[in-house]
Amino acid sequence: GALVLAGQWWRLVSAIFIHIGIIHLAFNSYALIFIGPLIEDLLGKERFLLLYILTGAFGFMLSNWYYGPWLTTAGASGAVFGLIGAGIVFSKRWSQWGSMLGQQLIHWAIYGFGYGLVIGANNAAHFGGFVAGVAFAYLLPKRHRDKESAARSFLWGLVYWLCVTATVL
Numbered sequence: 001g002a003l004v005l006a007g008q009w010w011r012l013v014s015a016i017f018i019h020i021g022i023i024h025l026a027f028n029s030y031a032l033i034f035i036g037p038l039i040e041d042l043l044g045k046e047r048f049l050l051l052y053i054l055t056g057a058f059g060f061m062l063s064n065w066y067y068g069p070w071l072t073t074a075g076a077s078g079a080v081f082g083l084i085g086a087g088i089v090f091s092k093r094w095s096q097w098g099s100m101l102g103q104q105l106i107h108w109a110i111y112g113f114g115y116g117l118v119i120g121a122n123n124a125a126h127f128g129g130f131v132a133g134v135a136f137a138y139l140l141p142k143r144h145r146d147k148e149s150a151a152r153s154f155l156w157g158l159v160y161w162l163c164v165t166a167t168v169l
Helices: 011-017 022-045 045-067 079-093 099-119 123-139 150-168
Strands: none
Touching: 011 045, 011 150, 022 045, 022 079, 022 099, 045 079, 045 123, 045 150, 079 099, 079 123, 099 123
16 A cells, blocks of 8 residues: 555556455356356457556555555456446346346345455455446446447557556556
């Protein structure tokens, strides 16, 4: 947190890809394996990556604000919770997703927050990612795969490569 406040903004992104221990990595990977493909199929790789990066970074920003600059934290949980929050909204907003999937994602959120309390995980990052995912889902217009214009497709491709570049840097 202190280094982010000192101007090292990239730590908000790089922290998404760093985990503290193999169990931490395994839990986040497990959730991402099940939730990620659902959201990516709905949004496409460009919007999915933007959602993943923004929600993860927002989770760390909220965590840094809530805990102050002295907490060291890392992991994909904020981004995973962002996918869950967005998925819940998509299941309610877009008819192609049923209420059953929304209920499953609500259970993921409840279990994730509950488990986070039990093990003392960074629920501020989880909450920040979740809220950012909900907001992103409400702001994002529905993707029309067959009708998307070349200009809009180019713009999303550009956003995708900017996210990739920011992540690599």
